[in-house]
Amino acid sequence: MGTPTNDSRREFLKNLSWAGGGLLLGFQWDSVEASMPSLLNVRQATAPAFNSYLAIAANGQVTIFSPNPELGQNIMTSFAQIVAEELDADWKQVRVEQAPLDAKRFDRQLTGGSGAIPHSWTRLRKAGASARYLLVGAAAGRWGVPAQECTTEAGFVHHKPSKRKAGYGELAEAAAALSLPADIPLKDRKDFKIIGKPVKNVAGRDIVTGKGIFGLDVYREGMVHAVVQHPPAFGTKLKSFDASAAKAMPGVINVVSFKNNVAVVARSTWEALQARKAIHIEYEKEAAIEHSTDHDRWMQEMLDSDKATVRRRNGDVTAAFQSAAKVVQAEYQSPFLAHNPMEPMNFFADVRSNGVELIGPTQTPANARAQVSKLVGMPEDKITLQLTRLGGGFGRRLRNDYVLDAAELSMILQKPVKVVWTREDDMTGGVYRPAVRYRFRAALDKDGNLIGYHLRGAGINADNSTREDNFPSGAVEHLLIESIDHKSPITTGAWRAPTTNFLAYAEQSFLDEVAAAAGKDPVQFRLDLLAKARQQPVGAVKYNIERMEAVIRKAAEVSGWGKKKGVAQGFSVYFSHASYVAQVAEVTMRGGKPSLSRVYAAADCGQVVNLSGSRQQVMGAIVDGLGHAMYGRISFKEGKAQQANFHQYRLIRMKEIPEVEVVFVENDFDPTGLGEPALPPTGGAVANAIFGATGIRLYQQPFADHSLFKG
Amino acid sequence: MPVYSIKVNGKLQQADVAADTPLLWVLRDHLRLTGTKYGCGIGQCGACTVHLDGNAVRSCLLPISAVGKGLVTTIEGLSEKGDHPVQLAWEEVDVPQCGYCQAGQIMTAAAFLKRTPNPSQQQVMDAMQGNLCRCGAYHRIREGVMAAAKKVAAKKA
Numbered sequence: 097m098g099t100p101t102n103d104s105r106r107e108f109l110k111n112l113s114w115a116g117g118g119l120l121l122g123f124q125w126d127s128v129e130a131s132m133p134s135l136l137n138v139r140q141a142t143a144p145a146f147n148s149y150l151a152i153a154a155n156g157q158v159t160i161f162s163p164n165p166e167l168g169q170n171i172m173t174s175f176a177q178i179v180a181e182e183l184d185a186d187w188k189q190v191r192v193e194q195a196p197l198d199a200k201r202f203d204r205q206l207t208g209g210s211g212a213i214p215h216s217w218t219r220l221r222k223a224g225a226s227a228r229y230l231l232v233g234a235a236a237g238r239w240g241v242p243a244q245e246c247t248t249e250a251g252f253v254h255h256k257p258s259k260r261k262a263g264y265g266e267l268a269e270a271a272a273a274l275s276l277p278a279d280i281p282l283k284d285r286k287d288f289k290i291i292g293k294p295v296k297n298v299a300g301r302d303i304v305t306g307k308g309i310f311g312l313d314v315y316r317e318g319m320v321h322a323v324v325q326h327p328p329a330f331g332t333k334l335k336s337f338d339a340s341a342a343k344a345m346p347g348v349i350n351v352v353s354f355k356n357n358v359a360v361v362a363r364s365t366w367e368a369l370q371a372r373k374a375i376h377i378e379y380e381k382e383a384a385i386e387h388s389t390d391h392d393r394w395m396q397e398m399l400d401s402d403k404a405t406v407r408r409r410n411g412d413v414t415a416a417f418q419s420a421a422k423v424v425q426a427e428y429q430s431p432f433l434a435h436n437p438m439e440p441m442n443f444f445a446d447v448r449s450n451g452v453e454l455i456g457p458t459q460t461p462a463n464a465r466a467q468v469s470k471l472v473g474m475p476e477d478k479i480t481l482q483l484t485r486l487g488g489g490f491g492r493r494l495r496n497d498y499v500l501d502a503a504e505l506s507m508i509l510q511k512p513v514k515v516v517w518t519r520e521d522d523m524t525g526g527v528y529r530p531a532v533r534y535r536f537r538a539a540l541d542k543d544g545n546l547i548g549y550h551l552r553g554a555g556i557n558a559d560n561s562t563r564e565d566n567f568p569s570g571a572v573e574h575l576l577i578e579s580i581d582h583k584s585p586i587t588t589g590a591w592r593a594p595t596t597n598f599l600a601y602a603e604q605s606f607l608d609e610v611a612a613a614a615g616k617d618p619v620q621f622r623l624d625l626l627a628k629a630r631q632q633p634v635g636a637v638k639y640n641i642e643r644m645e646a647v648i649r650k651a652a653e654v655s656g657w658g659k660k661k662g663v664a665q666g667f668s669v670y671f672s673h674a675s676y677v678a679q680v681a682e683v684t685m686r687g688g689k690p691s692l693s694r695v696y697a698a699a700d701c702g703q704v705v706n707l708s709g710s711r712q713q714v715m716g717a718i719v720d721g722l723g724h725a726m727y728g729r730i731s732f733k734e735g736k737a738q739q740a741n742f743h744q745y746r747l748i749r750m751k752e753i754p755e756v757e758v759v760f761v762e763n764d765f766d767p768t769g770l771g772e773p774a775l776p777p778t779g780g781a782v783a784n785a786i787f788g789a790t791g792i793r794l795y796q797q798p799f800a801d802h803s804l805f806k807g
Numbered sequence: 808m809p810v811y812s813i814k815v816n817g818k819l820q821q822a823d824v825a826a827d828t829p830l831l832w833v834l835r836d837h838l839r840l841t842g843t844k845y846g847c848g849i850g851q852c853g854a855c856t857v858h859l860d861g862n863a864v865r866s867c868l869l870p871i872s873a874v875g876k877g878l879v880t881t882i883e884g885l886s887e888k889g890d891h892p893v894q895l896a897w898e899e900v901d902v903p904q905c906g907y908c909q910a911g912q913i914m915t916a917a918a919f920l921k922r923t924p925n926p927s928q929q930q931v932m933d934a935m936q937g938n939l940c941r942c943g944a945y946h947r948i949r950e951g952v953m954a955a956a957k958k959v960a961a962k963k964a
């Protein structure tokens with residue numbers, strides 16, 4: 097698969113019809129008959145009323161168009177597996193193609209919140225099952241036998257009584273002429289052959305051979321390269337600039353200004369970068385200019401104030417704390433983080449008088465198009481957007497500021513433009529995970545039961561820094577969850593497992609403290625609370641108690657919880673993005689320093705779609721959660737991020753990873769997402785294991801700042 | 808501007824660029840060999856790793872003027888059919904997540920295995936420490952290098 101373009105897709109459709117027919121299915125997912133797939137022939141395939149396609153060419157090749165942005169969550173593979181399973185396709189004959197943005201054909205064409213699989217599970221199964229139904233119908237018709245006597249396997253329809261078989265490719269055209277009943281039966285899960293198996297990344301070959309499949313790899317005839325200088329400090333705006341020296345530099349085509357930005361347009365990226373250094377730019381104050389020391393002070397002041405918004409209240413917390421035999425109190429803090437997807441921000445835009453072509457990596461293509469439409473003053477149907485593969489996202493590419501840079505420059509220059517942000521541009525340019533500080537209080541009665549729980553979260557552009565319905569809500573008689581926020585000019589946004597990525601660390605560390613104060617084993621302590629939530633739920637319980645218990649038990653079992661000598665174990669469990677993950681971290685002391693040797697994870701994401709991809713997601717999320725808990729931080733001085741590249745912003749490397757063991761809890765639930773849920777528990781499990789080994793609690797991220805790890 | 812002739816993947820290529828232009832941008836913008844990636848531009852991430860006379864180098868830090876008569880190999884030229892043991896092992900182990908760092912990882916691993924055909928896991932970790940993977944695919948990268956080493960050994964035997 098080369099860089100996908102509209103042309104290649106059109107070409108593909110054309111080839112199909114030239115090849116003498118094929119089967120192409122469209123699914124009207126957002127209409128009243130939401131679940132009823134409709135059939136259309138190849139020529140109608142571009143009809144706008146339909147929204148996802150599965151095509152079978154005359155040679156038997158099955159093409160599955162994957163609508164959602166692929167950023168390493170492996171959605172192209174798992175989506176295709178689901179369709180191919182119900183189709184009974186021969187996996188070797190399946191190819192997957194990234195579909196362009198098409199709001200009329202697809203719904204929810206975005207990547208975020210681990211939502212794609214749960215959203216599409218039944219839709220995709222029906223897609224495959226419908227095509228299979230038609231192919232069987234075509235074969236039965238051809239042979240003059242009842243359809244019920246036909247079976248399918250690996251791309252063939254069989255009629256065993258008469259020992260006949262026909263490939264899907266040869267049946268496709270006849271199948272396309274048949275009509276579908278309203279109800280298509282789906283497979284029994286025990287018959288799954290492709291779902292639940294380890295299936296290799298469908299883009300693997302392209303990746304290992306270095307094919308140009310990412311946004312940064314887009315090159316077009318006549319395209320110019322641009323780099324943009326945004327204001328370097330939050331709270332400042334452009335005052336004036338002098339580009340005379342830059343304009344005279346080799347390869348430079350122009351230096352232009354838009355909004356608060358100054359952009360260099362050149363023949364090549366390097367020439368644009370060199371020239372940008374030669375521009376003299378002055379900025380002036382526009383809003384508050386903030387420092388990290390301000391943030392620390394404000395968060396403390398907010399925690400001390402009584403102005404927080406109540407997110408959940410059960411019982412009477414004040415009375416509970418008055419009657420408590422023991423009170424535990426602690427504060428936990430996490431800094432701003434950058435997303436740092438490995439592929440820096442970039443986008444291609446060609447704004448012409450009669451339409452706009454956009455190509456590149458974004459997690460929210462529909463939003464990108466809507467914003468560009470507004471910017472250039474052209475209706476959305478004049479704007480095409482082709483998704484490339486995304487070199488990571490982590491939430492950064494939910495925001496399309498770099499797409500707008502490209503569109504605006506192309507509009508000004510009347511040329512096709514590729515905008516590239518450098519690593520420094522991205523790391524200092526905003527959209528960070530917000531900084532937060534939490535204050536927890538727990539009230540225990542004389543038997544060590546948790547009778548009162550109070551969490552107040554304070555954040556910098558964190559909005560609601562809590563998840564008020566998360567465990568242990570529902571299990572505590574008297575509970576108060578509040579949040580308070582400072583509005584800052586520093587741009588923040590969703591970062592992989594938004595909010596829970598820091599909240600889980602704080603909550604799960606604090607629960608460990610409470611268990612210790614109650615004299616209880618941390619695992620048993622959580623199980624007791626869950627039993628309480630089941631027997632006497634307090635207010636709404638918005639997590640599945642049994643599923644949480646199951647991952648807790650599984651993690652305890654596989655890790656040999658409490659049975660190991662010479663190693664300290666730390667426990668953590670979290671429910672986020674509809675999945676449940678429990679983790680046990682193991683720490684040993686080496687040369688007086690804690691060393692993380694192993695992390696066990698027990699995950700419940702319902703039906704596992706791709707065993708290889710799912711394991712990879714869990715392992716990657718643990719590495720990610722660990723790396724950022726240990727090392728990650730963006731700090732500010734005079735509104736400016738103090739970390740601009742990887743020499744100042746440490747990412748985890750190979751030698752710092754622990755061994756990771758992943759198990760999935762088996763059950764009959766439909767699949768839920770896995771791009772995020774394994775990350776939140778890691779920080780807490782690690783902090784709790786370090787406590788077990790050293791007696792020291794880590795109240796602040798990044799952990800590496802603690803004297804434990806120094807010297 | 809001077810015209811530089813460099814040998815890339817066995818072919819003589821010309822680029823009309825300033826002397827300080829990093830090889831990375833010559834490969835990408837001028838020769839359209841986009842397999843070599845930009846990740847940091849300062850030698851920290853390894854996404855831009857290519858071979859110069861068989862050694863893994865960071866192309867973002869290597870000015871075109873320093874390439875001279877050196878033989879440059881990029882991911883596109885690592886093997887004719889994409890069947891270098893490291894590439895095959897990468898597919899077998901199902902290493903890539905987003906995939907963006909992987910060309911650099913593969914080039915680092917390939918140069919390393921040439922010099923250290925029978926590595927210990929510790930040696931692999933030392934060799935790969937300079938290559939960042941933001942997706943955290945390190946376990947499988949490590950497994951991929953070990954699997955590739957086995958393939959190399961099997962070929963020789």
Ligand code: FES
Pocket residue numbers: 844845846847848849850851852853854855856865866867868
């Ligand atoms: S781009 Fe060269 S090391 Fe990062």
Ligand code: FES
Pocket residue numbers: 168438487488903904905906907908909939940941942943944
């Ligand atoms: S696979 Fe995404 S950065 Fe390595």
